[in-house]
Amino acid sequence: MSVAAPSRVQMHRPLAPEDQARADFYALLARLLRGAADDALLASIAASGEFPSDGDPALARAWNALVSAASVMDADAATEEYQHVFEGMGAAEVSIYSAFYIGATAVDHPRVKLLGDLADLGLARRETVVEPDDHWAALLDVMRVLVAGGAGRSPAAVAEQRRFYQSHLAPGLAAFFKATQDAPSANFYRKVADLGLAFEALETEAFHLD
Amino acid sequence: MKNAKPNSRRNFLLAAGLGTAGAAAAVATATRGVKGAKGAAADDTATGYRDSEHIRKYYKTTQV
Numbered sequence: 519m520s521v522a523a524p525s526r527v528q529m530h531r532p533l534a535p536e537d538q539a540r541a542d543f544y545a546l547l548a549r550l551l552r553g554a555a556d557d558a559l560l561a562s563i564a565a566s567g568e569f570p571s572d573g574d575p576a577l578a579r580a581w582n583a584l585v586s587a588a589s590v591m592d593a594d595a596a597t598e599e600y601q602h603v604f605e606g607m608g609a610a611e612v613s614i615y616s617a618f619y620i621g622a623t624a625v626d627h628p629r630v631k632l633l634g635d636l637a638d639l640g641l642a643r644r645e646t647v648v649e650p651d652d653h654w655a656a657l658l659d660v661m662r663v664l665v666a667g668g669a670g671r672s673p674a675a676v677a678e679q680r681r682f683y684q685s686h687l688a689p690g691l692a693a694f695f696k697a698t699q700d701a702p703s704a705n706f707y708r709k710v711a712d713l714g715l716a717f718e719a720l721e722t723e724a725f726h727l728d
Numbered sequence: 729m730k731n732a733k734p735n736s737r738r739n740f741l742l743a744a745g746l747g748t749a750g751a752a753a754a755v756a757t758a759t760r761g762v763k764g765a766k767g768a769a770a771d772d773t774a775t776g777y778r779d780s781e782h783i784r785k786y787y788k789t790t791q792v
Contacts, residue, residue, distance in 0.1 A: 536738065536746035542753035562755045573745015676737070720744055727737035
């Protein structure tokens with residue numbers, strides 16, 4: 519039996535388990551796309567349990583395959599693969615920026631709308647962040663913050679999550695993961711893309727429900 | 729069914745296994761703060777984004 523620490527004031531109810539899981543998937547996908555997986559992350563994934571067998575079959579399959587893949591992957595191999603697939607101006611096999619999938623024009627670049635929407639949400643870049651705002655890792659991380667809250671803010675209402683998701687993730691996320699699945703050098707990151715695609719399908723469908 | 733029932737979204741997510749996927753999905757959260765895990769979100773403030781001060785105040789005024 520444990521006693522809750524009395525000093526900490528709960529500002530809002532704890533997250534429902536399904537929302538915690540959503541936030542965790544967003545966090546994990548963001549982490550996997552922000553940079554090459556290191557040994558600690560690979561070990562954690564490899565040590566994870568199987569996805570509930572009565573859950574979404576595509577997500578379960580993708581999750582279990584990623585766990586298996588992580589157990590035979592090391593950081594050096596992950597780094598090399600990540601570099602081939604995602605890094606290098608003009609050399610990357612897959613663009614890791616959402617604007618590429620939405621169709622960027624000079625005048626009405628999606629980043630312009632994104633910056634406005636982030637400002638409306640009260641989310642600003644940290645000075646240390648060097649990636650453009652439309653890096654998929656950044657967008658997935660915004661979703662994590664909206665779903666779970668953090669840094670002093672409460673979770674956002676589903677309507678607000680939906681608005682951001684449908685404006686900035688839905689238009690290109692599936693295309694990005696499909697491109698990653700097809701990338702010649704992708705192996706471990708193909709499993710990541712499988713997971714991302716299954717999760718994206720789930721979120722897209724869920725956001726159509728009330 | 730044309731009109732989704734209230735909470736059908738939650739039921740959908742639960743049926744997808746997200747209600748019980750907790751331990752599995754928590755990997756990135758669990759590895760946060762791992763020393764040397766460069767690029768991993770170390771804590772809430774390590775996300776690429778942070779609340780700007782005015783919105784934090786705004787949220788404080790709206791939550792009770």
